[in-house]
Amino acid sequence: MPELDPITQDAMRRAAQMRNHNTRPRPPAPEPKPEPxxxxxxxxxxxxxxxxxxxxxxxxxxxxxxxxxxxxxxILLLIxxxxxxxxxxxxxxALMYLxx
Numbered sequence: 001m002p003e004l005d006p007i008t009q010d011a012m013r014r015a016a017q018m019r020n021h022n023t024r025p026r027p028p029a030p031e032p033k034p035e036p037x038x039x040x041x042x043x044x045x046x047x048x049x050x051x052x053x054x055x056x057x058x059x060x061x062x063x064x065x066x067x068x069x070x071x072x073x074x075i076l077l078l079i080x081x082x083x084x085x086x087x088x089x090x091x092x093x094a095l096m097y098l099x100x
Contacts, residue, residue, distance in 0.1 A: 075099055 004012070079095050 072099060 075095055075098055079092060082092060082095070
């Protein structure tokens with residue numbers, strides 16, 4: 001076998017260490033402890049059903065619908081910024097197409 005430079009020898013030594021490290025037997029994993037079953041709630045301790053969230057109305061609902069989706073929000077803001085810069089109309093139309 002020809003003489004190897006020090007960097008290659010070091011790499012070979014590290015590779016052998018990694019192989020030896022991976023072949024060692026691993027200790028068995030501890031078994032999970034079974035959780036005790038909680039008692040079912042009685043009639044007296046039942047929680048009331050959750051109330052539905054209040055639906056906003058008017059102008060706030062319309063604006064909220066526009067900004068629910070992050071990707072659509074970014075495209076909308078980009079359209080507004082480009083409209084202020086008087087960019088090419090075809091670019092604005094392409095961005096509007098992405099909103100469909």
